[in-house]
Amino acid sequence: KQEVTQIPAALSVPEGENLVLNCSFTDSAIYNLQWFRQDPGKGLTSLLLIQSSQREQTSGRLNASLDKSSGRSTLYIAASQPGDSATYLCAVRRKTGGFKTIFGAGTRLFVKA
Amino acid sequence: DVKVTQSSRYLVKRTGEKVFLECVQDMDHENMFWYRQDPGLGLRLIYFSYDVKMKEKGDIPEGYSVSREKKERFSLILESASTNQTSMYLCASTVDPAGNTIYFGEGSWLTVV
Numbered sequence: 001k002q003e004v005t006q007i008p009a010a011l012s013v014p015e016g017e018n019l020v021l022n023c024s025f026t027d028s029a030i031y032n033l034q035w036f037r038q039d040p041g042k043g044l045t046s047l048l049l050i051q052s053s054q055r056e057q058t059s060g061r062l063n064a065s066l067d068k069s070s071g072r073s074t075l076y077i078a079a080s081q082p083g084d085s086a087t088y089l090c091a092v093r094r095k096t097g098g099f100k101t102i103f104g105a106g107t108r109l110f111v112k113a
Numbered sequence: 114d115v116k117v118t119q120s121s122r123y124l125v126k127r128t129g130e131k132v133f134l135e136c137v138q139d140m141d142h143e144n145m146f147w148y149r150q151d152p153g154l155g156l157r158l159i160y161f162s163y164d165v166k167m168k169e170k171g172d173i174p175e176g177y178s179v180s181r182e183k184k185e186r187f188s189l190i191l192e193s194a195s196t197n198q199t200s201m202y203l204c205a206s207t208v209d210p211a212g213n214t215i216y217f218g219e220g221s222w223l224t225v226v
Contacts, residue, residue, distance in 0.1 A: 031212060043117075043203055043217040051212060089156075091215070100171070101215065103156040 002027040002094045006104035013080055014112050021075040021107045023090035028068045031093040035064050035075050038087045038106070047088075048075070080111045116140075119204050119218035126225050132191040134221050136204030145187035146205040146215075147171075147179060156203065162187055194225045 003026045013019050023033070032051045036044040048057045048064040050073070056065040063076040073090055089106040120135045138145065146161040148171075158171030160179040168179050176198060180188045187206075191198055204218040 034215060036217075041201075041220070041222070043119075043219045044205075046214045046216065049214050100158060105153075105155045 002030075002092060002102045004090060004092055004102050004104040006088075006090060006107050008107060009105065010108040010110075012110040012112065015080060015082060017080050017111075018076070018078050019080055019109075021077070021088050021109070023073040023075070023104055025071045025073075025092045025102070027094060027096075028071055029095040030068065031095055033064075033066055033073050034091045034093070034101075035062075035073075036089045036091065038089060040086075044089065077109075080109075082111050082113045085109055085111050117204055117206055117216050117218040119202075119221045121221050122219060123222045124224070126191075126194050126223065128195060128225055130194050130225075132194050132223065132225075134189040134191075134202055134204075134223070136187045136189070136206075136218055137185050138187075138204075138206040138216070139185065140206070140208070140216075141184065142206040142208050142216075143184070144207050144209070145181065146207075147177075147187065147189045148203045148205065149173070149200045150203055150220075151200050159189065159202075191223075194223075196225050199223060199225045 005024045007022045034049045035047045038044045050057050050066040061078040066073045087106040087108045091101050091103045093101050117138045147159040148156045150156050162168045162181040178190045202221045207215045
């Protein structure tokens, strides 16, 4: 059974700091891994999608890496800003058991001005 | 940009009422999903549909049904609402479950009293 774990559950950093959010998954048979952002009371916004054959994806100040063999992904946020404050979720699309996507519980990030 | 629209953002319903949650996407996606999100439990898949009139049960289908009469519209139905169905409901869609980004709506907050 695929499980997705995100550590830490919450993180508070001063503005300008570079930070790393971690995501681990138990089954390496995945199609892709996706990182989302969720603002309070809102839906999920896709940030980055990494296919299983890829090692990383970048968008602006965000960089996501994927190490399928070790079951890990990281989301790197450079020069954090108060506007980055949100919950970040990772999700894996598994190859077995149909089209299901398994979500982590998320890391709640607070960037202090 | 892909848009997934959930017509009702906030609803308050009484126990026993029939509740309809509507979701429309504008990018001709084959695959649509309904999730519920609860604190401490993360996102859980209720139902998904990979084509018009096709549906598959997710992890927690009990107490729910769905309807997909048109490709762009996926409805979640609570036949007889109960207080334990108070939650945030999220609709999502994607072109291809294996390789593509999942897009989410803004969410529907349902309170059953």
